Amino acid sequence: LVASFQHKILAGKRVLITAGPTFEAIDPVRGITNLSSGKMGYAIARAAREAGAEVTLVSGPTALPTPHGVRRIDVLSAQQMHDAVMAGVEGQHVFIGVAAVADWRVANASEQKLKKQEGGAPPQLEFVQNADILASVAATTSLSGWPYCVGFAAESENLVEYGAAKRERKGIPLLVGNIGHHTFGQDQNSIVLFDENGHTVLPRADKLTLARQLVSEIGKRLEQRSL
Ligand code: CTP
Ligand code: CA
Numbered sequence: 001l002v003a004s005f006q007h008k009i010l011a012g013k014r015v016l017i018t019a020g021p022t023f024e025a026i027d028p029v030r031g032i033t034n035l036s037s038g039k040m041g042y043a044i045a046r047a048a049r050e051a052g053a054e055v056t057l058v059s060g061p062t063a064l065p066t067p068h069g070v071r072r073i074d075v076l077s078a079q080q081m082h083d084a085v086m087a088g089v090e091g092q093h094v095f096i097g098v099a100a101v102a103d104w105r106v107a108n109a110s111e112q113k114l115k116k117q118e119g120g121a122p123p124q125l126e127f128v129q130n131a132d133i134l135a136s137v138a139a140t141t142s143l144s145g146w147p148y149c150v151g152f153a154a155e156s157e158n159l160v161e162y163g164a165a166k167r168e169r170k171g172i173p174l175l176v177g178n179i180g181h182h183t184f185g186q187d188q189n190s191i192v193l194f195d196e197n198g199h200t201v202l203p204r205a206d207k208l209t210l211a212r213q214l215v216s217e218i219g220k221r222l223e224q225r226s227l
Helices: 039-050 078-088 133-144 159-170 207-225
Strands: 014-019 024-027 030-032 054-059 071-074 094-097 104-106 127-129 148-155 174-179 188-195 198-206
Touching: 014 039, 014 078, 024 104, 039 054, 039 094, 039 207, 054 078, 078 133, 094 133, 094 207, 133 148, 133 159, 148 159, 148 207, 159 174, 159 188, 159 198, 174 207, 188 207, 198 207
Parallel strands: 014 054, 014 094, 054 071, 094 148, 148 174
Antiparallel strands: 024 030, 104 127, 174 188, 188 198
């Protein structure tokens, strides 16, 4: 009974989240992806929904069930993820880019399956850089003031230094850093929040616990902004 009267920190807010890996085709049956499981993004979607938000989850390929009450849009490639996000960004209060978006796609992807040649050379793949979804959303924010943008950074070393620099470079108010090989596919993680005041460590815990802490931090920052 008491719980139903508790203030939900994201009540009435619309939250758009990307999660999971992307898949970049080489040919109709092959592609390049990464080790993101989607668990952290899905946990954040669930936590934001619990906090009263209307949540849209743009998801790369994962094996996870859709969190209760969350609208989910499935995509494969970074380009599809970019298009789905840009089509849905208007009217959003918060954007959280959790997806491990491929930085490059195959420029010379084949329409037909590549065939092995007896004694022949392996295929030469060429790459082209994908659009930065978070940067595209942050550019819309600089016009309207919305959505409040949260980025993620999976590093393999120098997390504190790289995280702070990445937040500045991306021009976003909040960036969540973690060590990629400590989080991909794991049920637990530890994260570092970077904002204009410096960084705060959220110690190792299961991803839903961290997701709820992050949602509460985002909610507090939205309240401060509207004062
Ligand atoms: N991101 C994105 N679109 C891309 C690449 C990254 O939206 N094409 C988002 C990720 O979802 C994440 C943030 O940008 O929220 C940071 O991603 P990351 O890979 O750490 O940063 P990059 O700028 O791509 O730098 P690098 O991979 O070289 O460290
Ligand atoms: Ca990247």
